[in-house]
Amino acid sequence: MSERPFTRLDPSGPPGPITSRCVVHDRIAYIGGLVAADLSADTAGQTREVLERVDAYLRRVGSDRDHILTVQVWLADMRRFAEMNEVWNAWVGDGPPPARACVGGELFRRDAAVEIMVTAAVP
């Protein structure tokens, strides 16, 4: 069998981590842990920004939120769950819901409220 090609989007680099924001291989997109750029926003605002970035990456690789397989959500403060989740529910809306796990965990950026990792099928 021949090797399937990789697509890698938006490499980040030193002094931060050398990572790709999104890797696509064999019709699956893997979006690395995203946090908001505007960390002055509250949990709802940060969640909204991160999900917009998820949309943008999926669009760039020819997928969309209806093709998401799994989502991992990390919250810096689990007491903010309802605020994150209200934005999530509006975002999923009437579309097909993905599998998700949400747990608390310390995030690298001190003001980051939420970090999200996604895998999606590329149709």
Place this chain on the structure above:
Amino acid sequence: MSERPFTRLDPSGPPGPITSRCVVHDRIAYIGGLVAADLSADTAGQTREVLERVDAYLRRVGSDRDHILTVQVWLADMRRFAEMNEVWNAWVGDGPPPARACVGGELFRRDAAVEIMVTAAVP
């Protein structure tokens, strides 16, 4: 190439998160973070219930525990590791063991002791 169909089981909804408990695509099943329904049970009891639910989802999609690829376990209290793991070991038994990671993390439900996310091949 034609698009591969999705199967999504047991959507949950507001006021909780809009998610699917299990998504199947291209012969891989993705089971979202499961916690026990009976949160009055201890760590062992909750683990047992969650693993029974994993079995049930795998059965519904035509797979089984021998086809699991990866498992993520989150423990609300890492001091309960041995109790969770004793149930895990009995559950895996003589079957082929999956890859697993287990870390501590705050869970959404205050009395939840363990949350488990699974990916499995569908033969």
Place this chain on the structure above:
Amino acid sequence: MSERPFTRLDPSGPPGPITSRCVVHDRIAYIGGLVAADLSADTAGQTREVLERVDAYLRRVGSDRDHILTVQVWLADMRRFAEMNEVWNAWVGDGPPPARACVGGELFRRDAAVEIMVTAAVP
């Protein structure tokens, strides 16, 4: 369609968890959460050892670090992020960077500083 075979490396067993360190299925390798064997090393040293073990597993299954899809990093103490990340950046080097998430979380072994889980394509 015929069933695709599994490869499972280095099963661990009681009294610890019954797991495989690495599962390969359908040209994807899933490496379970690895911690260093030498827990007397500092965060940088443990990260180095874990990434060497990742290299070794990938080599055994016919893959390599240029084929990694996703990495999850858990740090016992997020204040050690820079030390872990410096080793990470040197390890990725000029190669294609994978998608990654890094969060804080309590690890099972008291002296473990870092745990890493990897998925990679097998060419």
